Amino acid sequence: MMTKQQPRTRRAQALREALENDIVTGFYPAGSRLDEVTLAKRFEVSRTPIREALIELSVAGLVDIKPRRGTFVRDVGIARLVEMFEVMADLEAMCGRLAARRITSDEVKALKAAHEACCNAQQGGDPDAYYHANQIFHDTIYKASHNGFLAEQAKHLQTQLKVYRRLQLRVPNRVSMSLTEHGNIVEAITSGDAVAAAEHLRQHVLIQGERFNDFVASVSAHWQEGDAKRN
CATH class of the missing domain: 1.10.10.10 (Winged helix-like DNA-binding domain superfamily/Winged helix DNA-binding domain)
Structure with missing residues (x-):
């Protein structure tokens, strides 16, 4: 209701x-x-x-x-965004490492449910719906770290980057790639592999190589779209 x-x-x-x-x-x-x-x-x-x-x-x-x-x-600017994503990547890696060591049985169920919600959103073909399910997925990991201060810092930076993380999901094939990465993260955390959990999360968030080029192209395209609307 x-x-x-x-x-x-x-x-x-x-x-x-x-x-x-x-x-x-x-x-x-x-x-x-x-x-x-x-x-x-x-x-x-x-x-x-x-x-x-x-x-x-x-x-x-x-x-x-x-x-x-x-x-x-x-x-x-783009340079500032990349710096923020670098910090975000390490914060999430810390959350993943601690979650792999501290996650409870109820939190394992919540994490799997959050991953399933992401799967459903991806099948629906709506990047924004996937983004909102993705937020819950990451929030679940923050909580499972059982480190309140770390979770607060991760949430704060997540808030600052959310519009760009949502925009990144509009890059072709990014949603399907993100979902595959989620699967690796879930497997590492639920199996208690702290090292793998940290690395999977770091790479999941970090913008580098081809993903960096795709991200810059996406942001630039949207800026040009804004210029066209104004003109």
């Missing part, structure tokens, strides 16, 4: 993701001022959900909220 809160939560999520996409694709380029009134009219909502979305975007590092001046899109 769907509660009144669920549709509201989904609308808020859809609004936030729409703004995230507009920023990442360059529809709102770096330095742009995001006016609450204008955005409220565009999305046909009150200023309250717009304000809440902008606060979340600030937490994610996509915008700067300056008192008495407004909200402005931050300039996040």
Whole structure:
């Protein structure tokens, strides 16, 4: 049964993701001022959900909220993103290593269920649905590490990178590759192989080689798409 809160939560999520996409694709380029009134009219909502979305975007590092001046899109370059992914890769590797040593039987069931949800999303052919299932998969690993501080740091950086991780899934064949990598991660964690779990997670998150080129091409294509829309 769907509660009144669920549709509201989904609308808020859809609004936030729409703004995230507009920023990442360059529809709102770096330095742009995001006016609450204008955005409220565009999305046909009150200023309250717009304000809440902008606060979340600030937490994610996509915008700067300056008192008495407004909200402005931050300039996040490719080099900075790669640095963030490098740190994320090591944080996730640590979570995987500890999870392989500490995961409980209930958490094993949760991890397998999360992996199954990713499989179902992949079969549905919806990259965004896969992304949301993927978030739960990674959150389950963070929890299974039984290190609260590490989980907090991983979640914080995950929040900052989520729009780019979602965009990365639009690279051709990336979802199917990601799912295969998930299978290796699940096997390593549930078998207690801490070294393999850490390495599989590190490689799963790290952008390098051909994946780096694909990622840059994807982001660049979306930025060009934003330029075309503005012109």
